[in-house]
Amino acid sequence: MASRIIGQSRKRLEDPPLLTGQGRFASDISFPDQLAMRVVRSGYAHGRIVSVDTSEACALPGVFAVWTADDVADLPPIDVRLTNIKGLAPYRQYVLARDKVRYVGEPVAVVFASDAYTAEDAADLVVIDIEELPAVLDAAGETGDFAPGLPTEVIVIEKGYGDADAAFKTAQHVVSLTLSVGRHSGVPLETRGAIARYDAKHDMLEMYGAAKVPHWNRDQIAIMLGRERKSINLYEGHTGGGFGVRGELYPEDVIACYAALKLGRPVKWIEDRRENLVACNHSREQTHRIRAAIDAEGHILAVEDEFFHDQGAYVRTHGATVADLAAAMLPGPYRIPAYRAVGHIRLTNKTPGGTYRAPGRYESTFARERLLDAIAAKAGISPVEARRRNLLQKADMPYDLRVDTLGTKVVYDSGDYGGLVRKAIDATGWQTLRDAVATRRKAGETVGVGLAMFVEKSGLGPYDDVRIELSPSGAIEVITGAASIGQGVETVIAQICAETLGAAFDTIRVTHGQTDRIERGLGAFASRVTVMTGEATRRAAEALRARLLAIAAPLMQTDATQLTVSDGWIARTDGSGPSMAIADVARSIDATHGASSEASFESSHMVYPYGVHVALVQVDRETGGVTVERYLVAYDIGRAVNPMLVEGQITGGIAQGIGGALLEEFLYDERGEPLSVTFADYLMPTAHEIPPMDIVISEDAPSPLNPLGLKGSGEAGVNAAGAAIAAAIDDALGMPGLITRLPVTPQRLKAALAAR
Amino acid sequence: MKPAPFVRHTPRTLDEALAILAEVAPQDGRVLAGGQSLVPIMAFRMARPAHLVDINEVAGLDKLIVENGMLIVGARVRHGAFHKPVEPGPLGALLASVVHNIAHYPIRMRGTMCGSLAHADPSSEWCLTAATLDAELVARRKGGERIIPARDFFEGLMSTALKEDELLAEARYMLLPAGTKFGFNEFSRRAGDFAMSAALATYRIVDGRIADARVGVGGAEASPRRIPEAEAALNGQMPGDAAFRAAAEAASAAIDPLEDIQTTGEYRRDLVRAVVRRALEASVK
């Protein structure tokens, strides 16, 4: 048996350059002769473009070109991926606004100049004349028209099973809530960037600054520019945060590529923060009208949810993903005999939306868990008891939810939900915690505890490929189609490769995000890389190991079954005789190229990890301020390849979850003017706002869908944070059901208290 | 987020600085101190000064001394200078307790007290301090100097009595008598953010009762100011919950609250009530 590497908290392979100031992020990349690109954006939420006058901008010294919609008239709108839902096409976004603008921040013109300062000076000189039209700003309110004959309601998603109507007719009680989640999003500290250049000699277009899904973007840019797929390459560098928003294909990426081609000079675009907050995908804004039919003991008989998803001005690359996931994942860990969800995807005159870490689940977990708390109140039982009574049992696994999403059927592969609740409660010292809260309340403090549960999804297919090359020197390269947005891909993949192959961890180099190194790849999203790329790596490593042993056996005068590999050395299992380096075997196969292997992992089902969040909060009744004092996440990941990285994922997720629960919100005024355009208005949590955290990693329910039992962890920390914090605030104030809207700002909390 | 073009001047003496300011002021010339407010708004192009008179190397403006019973703070003195008491009496301790509420450490190592006063953000802790303590603000221009009392200095949101060719050369604070009690409190959404409301209170105890009460409120109105109604509720009373609540109530009722899309006047009054009472409670801790 090879030495154990999987399951160890190995230090990250990717850290040395990052920690020594040698990172290479998008803005670190420059080419001689490059032009700086600056986008001129709409200042109106909705309006008809009367004219765009670029003459003054063009006349500014240092300006090379100024483009408007006419200059990019050949380019089709940016397409949708990952969806088989029809009817989205007419709502896609062109790279520059054609005759209407539909949100403040929409690209209308673009300047190319000698440097970023001149480009911004010139952008100020572009005169856009717009005839303002009334803006639609409330997705749950009246709809308007996107274009003649195209209403702002894009589609309605319906999912469900069982006879909900009958259940509601006969139920002992019906609990109904109207709940909403505010507009917020992933806000990576590195803004977006695209650096494109064209090499005429090789007829090759290159773009740097890619992330998340380089292969899909490469293919899409090829289609949009009418080029051969092989004549474009995308390169991922270091990425300062992804969270779902970074690395999608945006107008600016396509314009930079097209301009490099047309203008014959490299083009560099680096987004600034104010642009980032109005141009990069928003997310999360939903209103849910949810109700449950229950019996006298609080057992759920049916759940019905109608919700409105604010998609912003256009359908972007994610299509209907967020609303689809919200509808599919809403049932969570509970037995719900009948279920119906109706999700309205509506356009508004705001920045277009996309996925953000735990897309659709942060929202629907908030709705479901608020509902569970309301059920507890109605049935006169504790919130924990209400959950226990309704949880699916271990014996129910695998559990077919009878809904589908992202082209897969939702079948919970494994889980012991009740077991994890027990672990969470033990880890918090539940009784001691409750006693401490009671004592503090007696002393006049307003403190409370909230708990929320969720089922996550991870490991979306349909495939991933991996190629492993063992060079004659013994160095190993694992080439993947995965992407790294900072989550530790290199480390995890190297751990799986090292253990399976029997190689030394630090001899492994992991390549990702380079379209010229591997034919296809799906990238990094949906907590998929460790599961999909991980299993493909294990397969390729296993194949290579078998091959090496088969070659080594005759050389070592024994049978392959009598051999083992560890740390790069092949030896007899009984420890007798000499050992042989895998590098020597590789050399004996091919002295120049060594040995290699390839494998794919295909999967048509996702895996379903699950978790519990517990929040302890203090409320300031006078100001409405809320402080999160302590936070716990218990999470069953099936098998943790690197527990330290799992903790890191959860820690960051909690911070973002707290942001969405208490601080972060893209606000608009009544004309659709965005009000959260700097970090002074869009409030990200800082270290001061983040409490001490406890993270419990559980491995009770390995996935039966891959041999290592892997599930992902990217979205565990954020998923239920809104729900748990809302429950804790209710508990602190002794007012069940008080919190119906996120984020809980001090103003809103004071107003809610005044209204009681 | 690249500023519009500008010319930066780097005078070494005050006379030189004032001469340049006199010349460039009519062309939207501005003083550059710590840059912690001005540079961000230039990056957003919300300010486009054609000239910056950078005072960071002007000799003498780093003055931080006690003279004739007054603390004198020159235009180059950074917030960070107040992290430890700058003088042994109550004023030094007061300034040290206030300064930690301003922004974050790196910003405090760059931003200046006089820059804050000149910038006149309604939530600025130093503006509140200057108003509460009736600081004297020394404005210098080419060939002239005038002393502006704090109550006349703040003229509204981001607006002061300084003329465009005037440099705020010093802020002067009367030392506080030994035994002066003080307390500060503010409410903000995150640590280091500008306060949504803030209060500073000082008083002495004479024969067991409050005397010479000063109660200043910031972040609630266009400019920070002393609230006479709250002071009246304190003077002559025994320090304690009843008096503190009465003063908080009086301050809350007296203000003309700033409102915005998220913040109603009623909420601002709630905050003022809370921060005034808490500032007073802090004074007896």
Ligand SMILES: Cc1cc2nc3c(=O)[nH]c(=O)nc-3n(C[C@H](O)[C@H](O)[C@H](O)COP(=O)(O)OP(=O)(O)OC[C@H]3O[C@@H](n4cnc5c(N)ncnc54)[C@H](O)[C@@H]3O)c2cc1C
């Ligand atoms: C993230 C962040 C958070 C912050 N939080 C707070 C906070 O909580 N509380 C707070 O009070 N401040 C806060 N600030 C602002 C900070 O305190 C600034 O340092 C201060 O407001 C301005 O001082 P400065 O020296 O940086 O001035 P500058 O930015 O250089 O100048 C500001 C303005 O004052 C003028 N000016 C500066 N000095 C003089 C002078 N001597 N004479 C005439 N005019 C002058 C300038 O022309 C300019 O118009 C924050 C800043 C940041 C970036």
